[in-house]
Amino acid sequence: MKLHLIFAFFCLLTFNFSQAQTARVQIIHNAPTPTVDIYAGTNQLLDNFVFRTATPFINVPAGVVIPIGVALDNSQSSAEAIATFDVQFDAGKTYVVVATGIVGGTPGFTLKVFDAGKEKTADSANTGILFFHGAPDAPVVDVVAGGAPIIDNAAYGDFQGYLEVPAAKYELSITPGNDNSKIVAKYEADLSFWAGNTAVIFASGFLGGGNTPFEPWVALSNGGTFPLKTLQAPATPVTGEGKARIQIIHNAPSPTVDIYAGTDKLLDNFAFRTATPFMDVPAGVTIPIGVALDNSQSSADAIATFPVQFAANRRYVVVATGIVGGNPGFTLKVYDMGLENASTPDNIGLLFFHGSPDAPAVDIVVGGNPVIDNASYGDFQGYLDLPANSVDFRLSVTPENDNSTIVASYNADLRFWRGRTAVIFASGFLGGNSPAFEPWVALSNGGTFPLPRASNLKPENVADDRGTTVNFASAPRVFPNPVMGGNSLNVSMLIETDTEVQSAIINAFGQEVDRREFGTLSKGEQTLTLNTNSLPVGNYYLMLRSISGVQTLPFVIVQ
Numbered sequence: 001m002k003l004h005l006i007f008a009f010f011c012l013l014t015f016n017f018s019q020a021q022t023a024r025v026q027i028i029h030n031a032p033t034p035t036v037d038i039y040a041g042t043n044q045l046l047d048n049f050v051f052r053t054a055t056p057f058i059n060v061p062a063g064v065v066i067p068i069g070v071a072l073d074n075s076q077s078s079a080e081a082i083a084t085f086d087v088q089f090d091a092g093k094t095y096v097v098v099a100t101g102i103v104g105g106t107p108g109f110t111l112k113v114f115d116a117g118k119e120k121t122a123d124s125a126n127t128g129i130l131f132f133h134g135a136p137d138a139p140v141v142d143v144v145a146g147g148a149p150i151i152d153n154a155a156y157g158d159f160q161g162y163l164e165v166p167a168a169k170y171e172l173s174i175t176p177g178n179d180n181s182k183i184v185a186k187y188e189a190d191l192s193f194w195a196g197n198t199a200v201i202f203a204s205g206f207l208g209g210g211n212t213p214f215e216p217w218v219a220l221s222n223g224g225t226f227p228l229k230t231l232q233a234p235a236t237p238v239t240g241e242g243k244a245r246i247q248i249i250h251n252a253p254s255p256t257v258d259i260y261a262g263t264d265k266l267l268d269n270f271a272f273r274t275a276t277p278f279m280d281v282p283a284g285v286t287i288p289i290g291v292a293l294d295n296s297q298s299s300a301d302a303i304a305t306f307p308v309q310f311a312a313n314r315r316y317v318v319v320a321t322g323i324v325g326g327n328p329g330f331t332l333k334v335y336d337m338g339l340e341n342a343s344t345p346d347n348i349g350l351l352f353f354h355g356s357p358d359a360p361a362v363d364i365v366v367g368g369n370p371v372i373d374n375a376s377y378g379d380f381q382g383y384l385d386l387p388a389n390s391v392d393f394r395l396s397v398t399p400e401n402d403n404s405t406i407v408a409s410y411n412a413d414l415r416f417w418r419g420r421t422a423v424i425f426a427s428g429f430l431g432g433n434s435p436a437f438e439p440w441v442a443l444s445n446g447g448t449f450p451l452p453r454a455s456n457l458k459p460e461n462v463a464d465d466r467g468t469t470v471n472f473a474s475a476p477r478v479f480p481n482p483v484m485g486g487n488s489l490n491v492s493m494l495i496e497t498d499t500e501v502q503s504a505i506i507n508a509f510g511q512e513v514d515r516r517e518f519g520t521l522s523k524g525e526q527t528l529t530l531n532t533n534s535l536p537v538g539n540y541y542l543m544l545r546s547i548s549g550v551q552t553l554p555f556v557i558v559q
Contacts, residue, residue, distance in 0.1 A: 021061060021062050021063050021091050022059040022060060022061065022062050022091065022092075023059070023060055023061075023062040023089035023090060023091060023092065023093050023094065023095060024057045024058065024059060024060075024093070024094040024095065024117070024119065025055075025057065025058060025060045025089065025094075025095045025096075025097055025117075026054060026055055026056065026057045026058070026095070026096050026097070026117065026200075026219070026221065026223070027046070027049075027054065027055045027097045027098075027099070028053075028054040028055075028096070028097070028098045028099070028132075028200060028202060028219045028225075029049050029050060029051055029052065029053055029054070029099050030051070030052065030098050030099060030100045030132075030134040030202055030204050030217075031051065031099045031100055031101055031102065031103065031109055032051060032102065032136075032204075032205060032206070032212040034072055034073065034103060034268070035048055035049065035050050035051065035072075035073040035269070036048075036049050036070050036071060036072060036073060036099070037049065037070075037071045037072070037073055037074075037075045038068065038069070038070060038071075039067075039068070039069035039070075039071065039078040039081060040060075040066050040067070040068060040069075041066065041067055041069075041078065042077070042078045043078075044075075044078070047073075048073045048074070049073075049099075051212070052204060052217055052225055053223075053225055054200075054219040054220075054223050054224075054225050055223050056221065056222045056223035056554070057094065057117075057119050057221055060089055061089070062088075062089045062090055062091035062092070062093075063088070063089075063090070063091055064088065065086050065087070065088045066086070066087050066088065066089075067084050067085070067086050068084065068085045068086075068087055068111065069081030069083070069084045070082060070083045070084070070085075070099070070109070073269060074269065074295065082103065082109075083103075083109055083110075085110070085111050087111070087113070090115075093115060093116075093117075094116075094117035094118060094119060095113055095114060095115055095117050096113075096114040096117040096130060096132075096159070096200060097111055097112070097113050097114075098111070098112045098114075098132055098134060098200075098202065099111055100112055100134045100136075100157065101136060102136060107136050107156065107157075112132070112134075112157055112159070114130065114132075114159040116162075117130070117198075118130075118162055118198045119197070119198055119221045120196060120197060120198065121164050121195075121196055121197065121198065122164065123164065124195060124196040125166060125167060125195055125196070126164045126165060126166055126167060126195065126196070127164070127165060127166075127167040127191045127194045127195060127196075127197065127198070127199065128161075128162040128163070128164050128197070128198035128199070129161055129162060129163045129164075129165065129189075129191070129198070129199055129200075129201055130159060130160075130161035130162050130163075130198065130199070130200045130201070131143065131151050131154065131159065131160045131161050131163075131200075131201050131202070132158070132159050132200055132201070132202040132203070133154040133155060133156050133157065133158045133160075133202075133203050134156070134157075134202045134203050134204055135156065135203040135204060135205060135206065135207055135214050136156060136206065137206050137207050138156065138203060138207040138214065139176065139177070140153050140154065140155045140176070140177035140178075141154055141174050141175065141176065141177055141184070141203075142154070142174075142175045142176070142177055142180055143172055143173070143174060143175075144172070144173040144174075144175055144180055144183075145170050145171065145172055145173070149175075149180055150163060152177075153177040154177070155177075162198065167191055167192050167193070167194055167195035167196075168191070168192050169188065169189070169190040169191075169192055170188070170189045170190075170191075171186060171187075171188055171189075171231065172186070172187050172188070172189055172201075172216075172228070173185070173186050174186070174187075174216075174234075183232065184234055185214075185230070185232050185233060185234045186230075186231035186232035187216055187228040187229060187230055187231060188228060188229040188231055189201065189218070189228050190229070190416075191218075194220065197220065197221050197222075198221045199218050199219060199220050199221060200218070200219045201216055201217070201218055201228070202216065202217055202218075202219065203216050204216065204217050207234060212277070213277075214234055215227050215228070215230075215445070216228045223554075226416070227445060229416070229418055229419065230419065230420075231345070243280045243281070243282065243283055243312060243313070244280070244281050244282075244283040244310035244311060244312060244313070244314050244315070244316060245278045245279065245280060245281075245314070245315040245316070245338070245340070246276075246278065246279060246281050246310065246315070246316040246317070246318055246338075247275060247276055247277065247278045247279075247315075247316070247317050247318065247338065247423075247442070247444065247446070248267065248270075248275065248276045248318045248319075248320065249274075249275040249276075249317065249318070249319045249320070249353075249423060249425060249442045249448075250270050250271060250272055250273065250274055250275070250320050251272070251273065251319050251320060251321045251353075251355040251425055251427050251440075252272065252320045252321055252322055252323065252324065252330055253272060253323065253357075253427075253428065253429070253434075253435055254272065254323075254324065255272075255293055255294065255324060256269055256270065256271045256272065256293075256294040257270050257291050257292060257293060257294060257320070258270065258291075258292045258293070258294055258295070258296045258301075259289065259290070259291060259292075260288075260289070260290035260291075260292065260299040260302060261281070261287050261288075261289060261290075262287060262288055262299065263298070263299045264299075265299075266289075268294075269294045269295070270294075272435075273427060273440055273448055273450075274446075274448055275423075275442040275443075275446050275447075275448050276446050277444065277445045277446035278315065278338070278340050278444055281310055282310070283309075283310045283311055283312035283313070283314070284309070284310075284311070284312055285309065286307050286308070286309045287307070287308055287309065287310075288305050288306070288307050289305065289306045289307075289308050289332065290302030290304070290305045291303060291304045291305070291306075291320070291330070303324065303330075304324075304330055304331075306331070306332050308332070308334065311336075314336060314338075315337075315338035315339060315340060316334055316335060316336055316338050317334075317335040317338045317351060317353075317380070317423060318332055318333070318334050318335075319332070319333045319335075319353055319355060319423075319425065320332055321333055321355045321357075321378065322357060323357060328357050328377065328378075333353070333355075333378055333380070335351065335353075335380045337383075338351075338421075339351075339383055339421045339444075340420070340421055340444045341419060341420060341421065341444075342385055342388075342418075342419055342420060342421060343385045344419070345418065345419040346387060346388055346389075346418060346419070347385050347386060347387055347388060347418075347419070348385075348386050348387075348388050348414055348415075348417050348418060348419075348420065348421070348422065349382070349383040349384070349385050349386075349420070349421035349422070350382055350383060350384045350386065350414070350421070350422055350423075350424060351380060351381075351382035351383050351384075351421065351422070351423045351424070352364060352372050352375065352380065352381045352382050352384075352423070352424050352425070353379070353380050353423055353424070353425040353426070354375040354376060354377050354378065354379045354381075354425075354426050355377070355378075355425045355426050355427055356377065356426040356427060356428060356429065356430055356437055357377060357429065358429050358430050358431045358433070359377065359426060359429075359430040359437065360376075360399065360400070361374050361375060361376040361399075361400040362375055362397050362398065362399065362400055362407070362426075363375070363397075363398050363399070363400050363403055364395055364396070364397060364398075365395075365396040365397075365398055365403050365406075366394070366395055366396070368403075370398075370403055371384060373400070374400045375400075383421065388414075388415055388417070388418035388419070389415060394409050394410070394411060394412075395409065395410050395411075395412045395424075395439070395451065396408070396409045396410075397409070397410075397426075397439075407430075408437075408453070409453070410439055410451040410452065410453055411451060411452050411453075412424070412441075412451050414441070417443060420443070420444050420445075421444045422441050422442060422443050422444060423441070423442040424439055424440070424441055424451070425439065425440055425441075425442065426439055427439065427440045436515075438450050438451070439451045452545050453502060453545065476491055476492065476493035476544055476553060477491070477492045477493070477553075478490065478491050478492075478542055478553045478555050479492065481555045481556065482555070482556040482557065483532055483555060483556065483557045484557075486533055487532070487533075488529050488530060488531050488532060488533075489529070489530045489532050489542070489555060490527055490528070490529050490530075491503075491527065491528040491529075491530065491542065491544070491553075492525070492526075492527050493525075493526050493527075493528075493544070494524070494525055494526075495521055495522070495523055495524060495525075495526055496523065497523055498520055498521070498522055498523050499520065499521060499546045500517075500518075500519060500520050500521075500546065501518045501519075501521050501528075501544060501545065501546050502515070502516065502517055502518065502544075502545040502546075503515070503516045503518070503528070503530065503542060503543065503544055503545070504516075504542075504543045504545070505530070505532075505535070505540055505541070505542055505543075506540065506541040506543060513535060513540075514530070514532075514535070516530070530542070532557060535557055536557070537557050538556070538557060540554070540555055540556070540557065541553065541554055541555075542554075542555060
């Protein structure tokens, strides 16, 4: 998810229904391609719904047949649906719906529905786990924990669960359905933070490799998604004869583009500050990489073409950067020593890229010491190979020749990415143009998110373990929700200690449309008022940032 936040949810006013005639539904997008729009009848419910994202549980009408239409992203109406499914929900019940399969392939695209969903556990110290087998080319499997199968003979398309277990960290082994002694892969599921709530663990991608390799993911009941940590990857080759591995990061402020390899479209509607996972490409031959505006019809529409050649069995990070039609011009920067895994399972590998066109040469300082030295626009520096338990630090940007002058500081907590690599890339404009300067992270699996701005509170006011400093005594609340057009959005919160608070509003496309600094708020009950008059009708997230982290609150603006 951008902090991956690139999904929308149902507008409660789309339908005229009574509270007595509703059901609760969570939708998970687990079809490897494409990004889709979801319609209920003629109403668009989810816009640009991305693979491996999910909605929270939401209210939907019950007792009536709803034609659920699935269209390609950027569709104009339900008439463009490529598939339609008639569904009916029972009042008072809770459902999990997974979009799965292959559009135009085998097994075909479909919706799988689990009609005994849960949002909470019976015991507030437990976590409820529902399993879904969503890897189209994977065989029947068991999931083993502590030497015993907890999931038995799960075939593609099957749900199994709920298991209600203590909220803790578990090692999960994947085995063939008939042989628990043969471990195919191992993963770590850390749900210790999710006590009292439920989650879906879903097998995703293709076991045979390709652009979306097999990986189990988690969808929390609030809509958050993330991959399980890999302890032992499936034994499939990452490269072969004549193959290289590349990751592409879009860091050119505008526009959204299509990417071609020769005449073949490689990436469709590739948006700013998104990335691909590492993927296989031909090696040893020159490939003309064409960049066209989004919704192009063919490689002939390319506005720029770059001939590139990759060496077999090497890994590359390719960043699209610069300004189309401006200065510095649009180009591709290639790093030819890319890595997907850190040197050990307990480390994290960090590569830095300076991609802010108007920013001068800078140093990156951590703990008073420069870890990136004299990085100019277009430079890569790294990899830094760091112990995972130390990758929770304040990253300060300073001029190249003056580490005592801090331009800005950001919190970088990447401890969850143990054993893997990521790219931290400077993005946007330092001089105040839109989009504003911000460092972003691209994970090796293609996930991207911004680093949160660090508070100016003195370090001695922050606990060594950030998890022990909780500034919100209870979850903040937004009201009214939905917001009628022309009205303001209010945020109520109870603050445990004096703390600085920032807010950002993110639209359904993951774009930041509003940011505010509230300074230091006093301990106690606080209510903030945000003017949303200039925002169009749609679905949004309010992100509240404090020294303890980020709280994300969905809201809707209606006419």
